[in-house]
Every structure is written in C-alpha cells, then in structure tokens.
Amino acid sequence: MDPSYFMKQAYREALNAFEADEVPIGAVVVCENRIIARGFNQTEMLIDTTAHAEILALTAAFIHLGSKILDECTLYVTIEPCVMCAGALKWARIGKLVYGADEPKSGFSKFSPSVLHPSTKIEKGLLKDECAALMQDFFRKKRV
C-alpha cells in the first residue's frame, strides 16, 4: 500500500461527509501499513464543533491501540488540519501527518508550524486537486 492509496481512503471518508451534507473532510490513521482508524467530519450530525475528521480518527486510533501515543502512526487527511486538530495531533505525538490541500483560512500553518510536535514529519499536496475540488463543490452547492 502506498501513500496515495491511503489518501484515497481519506478521500473516501471525505465523500461520506459530502453525502451527509457535512464539510467534506476525511481522515485515516495508518499503523504498520494498515488502516487502524477512520473518520469524517460530523460536526453537524453530532452537534459538536470538535467532531472533525482528524479528532474522530485519532480517538478511534487510541481505542484500537489502547495507547494515546501514536508516534508509530501516520494520519492522512484530505485538507490541512485546523489549529485544534494540529494541537490534538501534537498531544498524540503523531509520527507523520500527510495532508492534501492547504487551508489558507484556518489551517494550522497560518499560525505556527510549531503547533505540531517537533518530531512529527509533515508531507502535503498528495491528491490536493481532488481534495480541494470536493470542498469547492460543497461550498458552491451551499451558495446556490
């Protein structure tokens, strides 16, 4: 399984959000080359602004591993995490963060890349066009 396979799985989660009329962001957590947790944005459905894809995927990963330290894991997410999610990834000491499209308005890197743990590797841009296009479709549909 290569990184683009995992990002496609995160994109599939984003599609679940899109179909549920949620801001379409999806995430998966990978450990030893296997998906151990999934999540898609459910803030509307759960009436909970903390129910971002990353938080739900992290929480599921904690349960799966019985550990709150994910330094051997990679989180794939379709859109650059917000500061809340980046902070959560820091506490979990995620090994690697891979995200698709930038989020210039509320992405964590606007504030400070040091929101993440210093040992976390970062890769961005994987499937960025598809990930960004899904967001654009969603907000275009909302404006009609």
Place this chain on the structure above:
Amino acid sequence: MDPSYFMKQAYREALNAFEADEVPIGAVVVCENRIIARGFNQTEMLIDTTAHAEILALTAAFIHLGSKILDECTLYVTIEPCVMCAGALKWARIGKLVYGADEPKSGFSKFSPSVLHPSTKIEKGLLKDECAALMQDFFRKKRV
C-alpha cells in the same frame, strides 16, 4: 453567582482530576448565570489525549443546549487552555473565556491570541495562585 464562584467550581473539577491522578485541570461552562456543563482532565483514564477538561465541558455543553455555538456562554478553566482547546473554543465561538493561571509552556497565547474567535472576551488570573499550586503539587508528587 459571581465569577469567583464559577472558578471555584472549575477548581473543584480540577480536584477531581487530582484525586484520579490526572493532570489537575478543571472547567465549567456557564450560561445565563448557571453551570450547564463540567469537565476535568481525563486523558489517562480515557486513554485519549483530546480528553482535556475544556473539550469534555464543551461537548457536554453542546449536548445540554442542542447547539454547537456557545456565544452566550462563558468557559471557566483553572489553567490557560492549550492550542487544541483554544481552537475548539474558537469553533464553538465561546462568548467569554476566563482562566486562572498562565501555562507558559503550552498555553495558546504563546502561539497566537488569534487562535480564539475575534469576538471572544478573555479574562485571566482569577484564583491563579490556587490553580497553579494544584498543578505544582501534582507534578511535585510525580517526581517523588
């Protein structure tokens, strides 16, 4: 009920954390001069780094009000929120944040006060000595 009453209630939550051998931070959410939600740090117990006092109190407040916008509410927390929690407070558009002691290492203001929503009022220093002393006691006990 005045602000120091509510901060004392947040402190009581922090004591619950202390007694459960968790980093002793507590929070309450107040709406129309009434406590509608409480939380104390439970990251060890729940094996979940996102289970900070603020996040648990926010989630309980969302459920109580059936709304994910808390612009009429005040969150009282014993210690300055981290970036994750400040980000969560931003998404919830909390009306006001009142915190006790500063957290120079991982407090949100180290990064950027603009992590919070621009309309959120901030007050700090309420019962700061008691709130800080409880943290110091906890970490002193851990070092022995």
